Amino acid sequence: MSTGFTVIRDNTPASVIPKGAVVAMGNFDGVHLGHRAVIGAALAMGKAHGVPALAVTFEPHPRKFFSPNTPQFRLTDETNKLRLLAATGLAGAVVMTFDKARAGTTAQDFIHHDLIGRLGISGIAVGYDFHFGKGRVGSPSLLVSEAPRLGIEVDVQAHVDIAERPVSSSAIRMALAEGEIADATAMLGGPWFVTGPVIHGEKRGRDLGYPTANLRLDKHCGLKHGIYAVRVGLGSERFDGVASFGRRPTFDNGAPLLEVFLFDFKGDLYGKVLDVAFIGFIRDELKFDTIEALIRQMDDDSARARAALAAAPGAFPRLGVID
Template identity: 85%
Template sequence: MPPRFTIIRDTTPAAAIPKGSVVAMGNFDGVHLGHRAVIEAALAMSRSRGKPAFAVTFEPHPRKFFSPNTPQFRLTDETSKLRLLAGAGLAGAVVMTFDTARAGTTAQDFIHHDLIARLDVSGIAVGYDFHFGKGRVGSPSLLLSEATRLGIEVDVRPPVDIDERPVSSSAIRMALAEGQIADATAMLGGPWFVTGEVIHGEKRGRHLGYPTANIRLDKDCGLKHGIYAVRVGLGQGKDHRRFDGVASFGRRPTFDNGAPLLEVFLFDFKGDLYGTVLDVAFIGFIRDELKFDSIDALIRQMDDDSARARTQLAAAPDAFPNLGVIE
């Protein structure tokens, strides 16, 4: 069995926190290639020092704290982020609550109280654009001057580019909003995925010959409405199973134009999925969401969508998010 992924929170007793660990710091929304460069730097330091490597991250996302009424399209919720961090080979994650007290903590206090006194870190890896502390005045240069003076190694990672375009969470959100799945996949280093419990729907799909697993995504999800080729993960660890499929995300304009819903049809699957939790990885965009004049026209299009999804999936790398198990 892989080592247990340890989650340290503000309430974790100091005695339970490993001493001398190395940390990779960031919000890590999406755990994209830029984040992975920071994680790899922390892992390299941890190996050279013989100490565990942890991610230090913040929940809720600071943007949500400062602008609670502004829609925030998160690439990964807290659980999904932690599963990706576990899959990246880290020993665990330090999840710091981002609240009024945290927002008011000065950069100096964050370094000396949170990182040194509480976590007792021996090494720190951050991205070139990581800022922290009250007013975001904390910077990689401040970390370098303060931590290095105290004998703590600091590795500041430069930006990661693809075809001279910087990788960032905002660029990935924009790609997903435009249905540019290949671009999002390249920046993430693997397919973007969502996780959700299968709920009861109107059960129209079974009458159309396409019974779907329906999942309600976060209301702020900014994924382009349309039809996608997907890979679906069911279960974890040794019980994990994977299926190819086709999915629709949108408002079902042919029927009710209701709240956005993800409807997934799993190829070559028989069984009851209600109440189960699925991981749905987006492999390719097929078409925009459309309104049809007849059910027959819709079924013909669904047949074509399924054929196109199978073709895309057969041509795509056999990739799925590397998700670790968290407790």
């Protein structure tokens, strides 16, 4: 059954692309409040003209193409970005492959061939700082100047500020790197989350009385190592829990791993895909001299996590379903 959110890719036949749509264009990493302002403008434009509104975005992220050897901490991978976009009310997303050909396309060619020729847009919304085309020559001002000749409407959104600081993906990454979960949540408009399958670990948690579901995050994940209050999604079900992200210095100081203990849950999670939303930061990762000291600290962490979660009832990212 169709969910009403369709993903259009480079190989999608032109005949099935809704012509006359308006688009919100951007990289949309995190789909934060600044992105949502652009999306909101496109939705309003589409409603005013009775046409669908779509997102236009790029994969892989252009930074990955231009700096392949530089670690890239993405807030959302492609799938989760689309799940967030699907929950905004957009009719779909156009995912354009960012490769050598795309990087070499001039801004004018992109406008005329991709936006007007292939997509047949009637309007576009962008953020004040969005650039596109070879050499990043394409800009909001170029779109505004071309709009009358092209017969399209252009909406340029100013930056969104929280506490006099502009919301941006880089600011959110910095907040997560510092364990400032409340700041990241405020800028995102909801909790930051990760998704992955539960893998087998060393089974130490069972012996400690805290059996964990383990997830291997992207190697470039810049989240601060430490203990977190989390809310976990398993399909449509939600569970509260406490999680450790880090290298386990008490045991092996190994590769970073997310270890999640679900409160009041019994069952086998191996191979299941979990969404883990970060609700609050509890403490830094520590090394303990004895197992007894570690267990006492884990008991305290759990109590603090329960309190943080009780103060944020229902907090979880709003996610849509992708056709």
